Structures are given as structure tokens and as C-alpha cells.
Amino acid sequence: MIKLNNVQRSFGEKNVLKGVNLNINKGETFLLIGRSGAGKTVLLKTILGLLRPDSGTISIDSQEITQLSKSRLEKIRLKFGLVFQNSALFDFLTVWENVSFFLKQHTDMSRKDMRKKVSQTLALVGLADIEDMYPYELSGGMRKRVAIARAIIYNPKIVIYDEPTTGIDPIAVDKIVSLIKDLHKRLSVTSLVVTHDLETGLKIADRVAFLLGGKIIFEGKKEDVKNTKDKRLLQFIQGVSGGPIKEMEV
Amino acid sequence: MFFLKQIEDFFCYVGNIISFIKEIFYWLFTKKRDLKSLGREIIFVGIDSFFLVSLIALFIGMIIAFQTAYQLQQFKSEIHLASLVALSLVRELGPVIAALIVAARSGASITAGIGSMKISEQVDALEVFGVEPIDYLVVPKFIALVVCLPVLVIYADLLGIFGGYLVGSLKFSMPFGLYMRMTIESLGVIDIANGLVKSLFFGSIIAFVCCFEGFRPFSSIDVSKVVTRSIVRSFILIIVFDCILTAFFYFI
Ligand SMILES: Nc1ncnc2c1ncn2[C@@H]1O[C@H](COP(=O)(O)OP(=O)(O)OP(=O)(O)O)[C@@H](O)[C@H]1O
Ligand SMILES: [Mg+2]
Numbered sequence: 001m002i003k004l005n006n007v008q009r010s011f012g013e014k015n016v017l018k019g020v021n022l023n024i025n026k027g028e029t030f031l032l033i034g035r036s037g038a039g040k041t042v043l044l045k046t047i048l049g050l051l052r053p054d055s056g057t058i059s060i061d062s063q064e065i066t067q068l069s070k071s072r073l074e075k076i077r078l079k080f081g082l083v084f085q086n087s088a089l090f091d092f093l094t095v096w097e098n099v100s101f102f103l104k105q106h107t108d109m110s111r112k113d114m115r116k117k118v119s120q121t122l123a124l125v126g127l128a129d130i131e132d133m134y135p136y137e138l139s140g141g142m143r144k145r146v147a148i149a150r151a152i153i154y155n156p157k158i159v160i161y162d163e164p165t166t167g168i169d170p171i172a173v174d175k176i177v178s179l180i181k182d183l184h185k186r187l188s189v190t191s192l193v194v195t196h197d198l199e200t201g202l203k204i205a206d207r208v209a210f211l212l213g214g215k216i217i218f219e220g221k222k223e224d225v226k227n228t229k230d231k232r233l234l235q236f237i238q239g240v241s242g243g244p245i246k247e248m249e250v
Numbered sequence: 251m252f253f254l255k256q257i258e259d260f261f262c263y264v265g266n267i268i269s270f271i272k273e274i275f276y277w278l279f280t281k282k283r284d285l286k287s288l289g290r291e292i293i294f295v296g297i298d299s300f301f302l303v304s305l306i307a308l309f310i311g312m313i314i315a316f317q318t319a320y321q322l323q324q325f326k327s328e329i330h331l332a333s334l335v336a337l338s339l340v341r342e343l344g345p346v347i348a349a350l351i352v353a354a355r356s357g358a359s360i361t362a363g364i365g366s367m368k369i370s371e372q373v374d375a376l377e378v379f380g381v382e383p384i385d386y387l388v389v390p391k392f393i394a395l396v397v398c399l400p401v402l403v404i405y406a407d408l409l410g411i412f413g414g415y416l417v418g419s420l421k422f423s424m425p426f427g428l429y430m431r432m433t434i435e436s437l438g439v440i441d442i443a444n445g446l447v448k449s450l451f452f453g454s455i456i457a458f459v460c461c462f463e464g465f466r467p468f469s470s471i472d473v474s475k476v477v478t479r480s481i482v483r484s485f486i487l488i489i490v491f492d493c494i495l496t497a498f499f500y501f502i
Contacts, residue, residue, distance in 0.1 A: 050374050074380055082378045088371040102379050 001026040001158065001190050002047060007056035009039075009046055016042050018214030019056070029184050029191040031205035031222075033198060033236065037250040038211045040194045041085055044160055047192075048080055049073045060158075078106070081151035085162040085194075087143040089135040095122075095146055096131035102154045121149045126175040141168040148176065152183060158190045159183065165200050173200060180204050198237060210236065213249065270384075270462050274392055277385040283393070291394040295356045299402060302351050307406035310347060311413025314338055319421060328422050332429045333436030335414035336407075340437060340445045341499075344407040346492055349452035352399060353484040357460040360391055361480040364464025365473040373465070383465075392457040399453035400446050407445065444499045451495060452488050459484045 002024040009017040016039040024030045034040050045051040047058060049065055058065050060076055068076070089098050097104075099121060100114045109117070115131070122128060125145040135143055144167060152159060161180070165173045181204055183189050195201045201208070208225050210218040210233055218225075218233050228234060235243035318334045364387055367373050376383045411433055418424040463480035467473045 045374070048378060050377060074377070074382070077378060078380045080378065082375075084371055084375060086371060088375040090367075090372055090375065091370070105379060105381050 001061060002192070003057075003059045003062075004047070005057045007043075007046060007053045007058060009042060009051060009053050015214055017046070017053070020211070020214070020216055022209060022216055022219070024190065024192060025207075026190055027184075027188045028206040029180065029193065029204050031201040031208045032192065032194045032211060033196060033201060033208065034194075034211035035236070035245075035250045036196065039214060039250075040211055041162055043211065044082070044162055044192070044194060048077060048082060048160070079157045081154070081156035081159040083144070083147050083151045083159070083161045083164055087135075087140075087147040089143055089147060089150070091135050093134075094131065095133050095135070095138070098135065098146060099150045099153055101150060106154070117153060118149075121153045122146070124152075124179055125149050126172050141172060144168060145172065145176070148179070152179075155187060156189070158192065160192045160194075162194050163196075164193065165195060165197055177203050212245065267458060267462050271458055273384050274388055274458070274461075277382060277389050278392070281385055281389075283390070288390055288393060291390045292397050295352070295391075295394045295398045296401065298359070299348070299352045299355045299398075302355065303348055303402050303406050304409055306347055306351065307344070307409040308413040310343055311335065311339060311410030312417050313413075314343070314410070315414040315417035319417065329432075331418050331422070332414065332424070332432035336411055336433040336436050337441060339410040339414075340407050340441050342492075342496065344403050344410060345445050345448040345452060346488065348399060348402040348406045348449065349456065349488045350485060352395070352402065352453075353456045353460070353488065354481055356395065357456045357484050358477050358481055360457075360460045361464045361477045362473060364388075364461060365467045365476055366470075368465055369467055369470060369473065387464075388457070388461040391461060392454070395453040395457045396450060397453075399456075400449040403445055403449040440499070440502075444495070447499075448492065448495050451491050455487045455491060456484050459487060 002022070004020050004022040007017055007020045008015070020043060032040055032043070042051060046053050047060075049068070053066055056066070060079070063076065065073060065076055089095075090101065093101070096115065096118050099118045103109050103114050103117065118131060119128070122130070125148050127142065127145055127149070130138065130142070130146075135146070138146065144164065148161070148164060151161075159180075164176055164180070168176065177200060180191055180193065184191060184204075191204075193201060193204065202222055202225065205222050207219070207221055209216045212232060218228070218230055220228075225233065225237070228237075231244045235245050241247060315331060315335050318338075319328055319331055322328045322330060322334070364373075367387070373383050373387075376386055415424070415426065415429045418429050419426065460480045463476040463483070467476050
């Protein structure tokens with residue numbers, strides 16, 4: 001469903017992605033892990049076409065997107081829902097306007113139906129009675145959950161979560177974990193989850209990839225992660241600072 | 251070498267802004283607008299500058315009247331006060347003053363608003379939800395400015411003329427009817443068209459420059475920079491285009 005071939009991207013002198021190969025199958029929940037600053041967010045934005053790669057190819061549903069015009073790209077994006085790492089809620093709109101944003105722009109659902117749908121979706125992420133608040137009145141974790149609601153309300157085929165559980169309390173984390181699992185089961189969405197919270201990640205993932213030094217150095221099934229012999233992955237899993245990965249190496 | 255780089259940058263900037271303008275016009279004519287939010291935008295821009303325009307237009311009207319009267323005294327022809335005040339206001343000062351005020355107020359807030367959306371990834375979010383940022387953020391501002399500026403200019407002209415009348419009536423005891431008759435007689439269609447054409451140009455300049463700059467920052471430090479820059483650039487372009495248009499209307 002999503003296929004990356006030797007994707008490179010740099011910012012000025014800094015090579016962030018140095019040839020990423022990745023294959024995400026339809027209907028699976030894919031976990032991307034990596035240290036802070038490894039380029040996970042850059043990779044997600046490249047997949048969505050928000051950033052153009054310097055070289056390499058990306059295909060979504062076997063369509064090459066790196067050369068597409070802006071308007072064609074826009075059509076492809078409608079397949080995606082993205083939860084931004086920093087939520088990126090529209091701060092001039094209320095929660096309910098934020099969550100219903102896609103429906104308002106692309107469907108002609110009535111206001112009443114939209115309100116109903118919004119409160120249902122908010123309930124899925126464990127929120128209620130905040131529809132008329134503005135994003136700045138919410139806590140960081142609540143904002144993140146509103147962002148999740150905003151991304152899944154229109155049942156996109158592929159949902160990308162950038163750190164969906166950081167800054168959220170354990171009970172709400174559990175809610176989100178079961179939400180991602182549930183979406184996967186009921187609607188067979190393809191999910192791409194980025195996190196450095198490995199424990200939570202492994203609860204939901206089918207397959208895992210590890211981004212280090214601008215390349216994917218491990219890609220495999222969840223079980224393979226636990227039995228891995230790769231020293232660098234082991235070090236990441238165990239979370240120790242001494243080992244093959246140097247402190248400054250991302 | 252430094253100069254070459256500057257010249258290259260300048261042409262790059264011009265090129266980018268031209269393709270930006272092309273996109274604005276593309277979206278302006280392709281999509282239906284939500285009239286309610288458009289109305290809100292227009293009212294917002296109008297109200298934002300209303301008070302300052304009133305104040306400054308009134309005073310400028312009085313200042314020109316004093317200045318003109320001083321010069322006319324030497325020829326003993328104070329009777330022409332009304333027409334001279336009206337002409338300078340309608341052809342020149344009304345549009346320029348209104349445009350500078352709108353650039354400083356609405357222009358700055360447009361740049362800051364778009365800029366802060368850009369750095370908090372809200373612009374990216376719009377794209378993810380299949381909404382073109384230029385269409386959603388820029389076109390309504392463009393329409394609002396192009397609608398508001400002519401209205402503000404006419405209002406500034408009227409208040410300025412009233413300011414002139416205050417001086418005329420207090421200093422030379424001109425009756426209201428006479429002052430107004432002389433004002434209206436002195437103004438031709440071309441004078442009024444001149445002022446309105448200018449205001450349309452200035453409104454567009456403010457929209458183009460201030461929105462374009464809004465998309466450029468990468469950090470919050472950049473936001474304050476682009477706000478300053480967008481005001482300075484709007485001011486410069488307004489004055490330059492004022493000169494060009496004044497020359498144009500002088501020769502036709
Ligand atoms: N617009 C940009 N301009 C310049 N450098 C950038 C830009 N965006 C990202 N980078 C650089 O790319 C690198 C990777 O950033 P990215 O945000 O993808 O990290 P990440 O893996 O998502 O980390 P985290 O887990 O902390 O979110 C960073 O070193 C950052 O400095
Ligand atoms: Mg990140």
C-alpha cells in the first residue's frame with residue numbers, strides 16, 4: 001500500500017533521510033521507531049507529500065507520488081488521516097469545528113449530523129463536553145486526543161499517528177491503544193504509528209521498523225523484535241546509553 | 251558579488267510573488283465562497299482601521315486647508331480653497347493615507363496570523379485535510395481588502411473634506427452650501443476614478459505582500475521579522491505605485 005524506495009531528504013547541509021526503504025502492507029498496523037531527531041516526522045511528511053524528497057520514489061496504492069502536481073497530490077491525501085506530533089489544531093476554531101473540519105470541507109452533511117458524529121468520535125478518544133472550547137483551553141493530552149478525533153472522523157484508509165501517546169495519562173493511553181486496534185479490526189485501516197514508547201507500540205503493531213542514521217536498519221514482525229540479535233535494536237529496546245549506538249547518534 | 255546575490259534574490263522574490271498572485275486568482279475564480287465568513291472578514295478589516303482612518307483623515311483635511319489657504323492668501327484667491335482641498339484629497343491623499351493605515355493595521359495582523367499558523371503546522375494540517383491554504387486563508391483576505399479599501403478611501407475623502415470645511419468656515423466664514431458646491435464642481439469623474447483605481451491597487455498590494463510574507467517564517471523569531479518586513483514592503487510598494495498611477499492619470 002505504501003512503498004518507499006531509497007528516499008533521501010536533506011535540509012541544507014544536514015542529511016536527515018539517507019535512503020529509506022520501507023514497505024507497508026494494506027490493513028496492517030506498522031510501527032516506526034527511532035531516536036528523537038532520527039527523522040521520523042520528516043519521513044511521515046514526505047510520505048504525505050508535505051515535504052518533497054530529494055531523490056527516491058514513494059508510491060501509495062501503486063501510484064508514484066513524488067512527481068505529482070499539487071492538485072493530484074491533494075486527491076491522494078484524502079486517503080490519509082494524520083495526527084500531528086504537536087496536534088496542530090486550528091486555534092481559531094472550536095473543538096467541534098476542528099473535528100468536523102474535513103466533513104464541512106468535503107461533504108454536505110447537515111450541521112446536526114455533524115455534531116452527532118463529532119461527539120461520537122470524541123467519545124472514542126475518551127473526551128466529552130468540550131465541543132465548544134477552543135484548543136488553548138485544553139491540556140496538551142486533550143489536544144492530542146482531539147487531533148486523533150479530527151484525523152479519524154472521516155474514516156480515512158490510512159491513518160498516520162505521530163507520537164499518539166506521548167504526554168497522555170496511562171488510562172487515556174489504554175483508550176487510544178484500543179481505539180487504534182478497534183479501527184484496525186472494524187474498518188481494516190492501515191495504520192502507521194510513530195513513537196519511542198516501545199511498550200505501547202508493540203501492543204498494537206503487526207510489524208516494526210527501526211530508523212537509525214537516516215536508514216531503516218531493522219524491519220520485521222513484532223515477534224522478531226523480541227528475539228532480535230541486532231545489538232543496536234537491543235540497545236534501543238533495553239534503553240541503555242552504553243552500546244553500539246553512541247549518545248549523539250540518531 | 252554581494253550585489254549580484256542581492257539582485258538575484260530580488261528577482262527570485264518577484265518571481266515567487268508573481269506565481270503566488272497567479273494562484274490567488276486561480277482560486278478566486280474556481281471555488282464558491284462562504285459568504286458569511288467572507289462578510290466577517292470584510293467587517294473585520296473595515297472596523298480594524300475605521301477609527302484611525304477617521305482621525306487622520308479629518309486632521310489631514312484641516313492641515314491641507316490651512317496650508318492651501320496660506321498659499322492662496324498671497325493671490326487673494328481663498329475662494330478656491332474648497333476645490334484645492336477636494337482635489338488633493340480625492341486624487342492623492344485619501345487613497346495613500348487609507349492604504350498606509352490599512353497596511354499597518356490589517357496587513358500586519360494578516361502576516362502575523364498566517365505566520366503563526368505556519369510555524370505551528372496548521373498550514374500543513376490544512377493541506378492534509380485537502381484544503382488549499384491559499385484558497386482558505388488568502389483569497390478571503392484579498393477580497394476583504396479589495397472591497398474595504400475603496401470604501402475606506404471614500405470615507406476618508408469625505409471626512410477630509412469636512413475637515414477642510416471646518417477651516418474654511420471658521421477662518422473665512424464660508425457657508426456650508428457654498429463650500430460643498432465648490433467641492434462638487436471641482437471634482438470630475440476622472441478624479442474620482444483615479445482615487446478608486448488607486449485604492450484597488452493598494453488593497454491588492456497589501457493582500458499580496460502581507461499574505462506572501464506570512465507563509466515564509468520557520469520559527470517564532472521569523473514571525474516578528476516577516477511582520478516588520480511585510481509592512482515596510484507594503485509601504486514602499488504603495489508609494490511606488492502611487493507615483494506610477496499618478497503619472498499615468500496625469501498623462502491621460
Ligand atoms: N524544516 C526543517 N529545516 C531544517 N531541519 C529540519 C527541518 N525539519 C526537520 N529538520 C531536522 O531533521 C531532523 C529530524 O527531525 P524530525 O522532526 O523528523 O525528528 P523526529 O524523529 O520526529 O524526532 P522526535 O521523536 O523528537 O519527534 C532533526 O535533526 C531536525 O533538525
Ligand atoms: Mg517527530
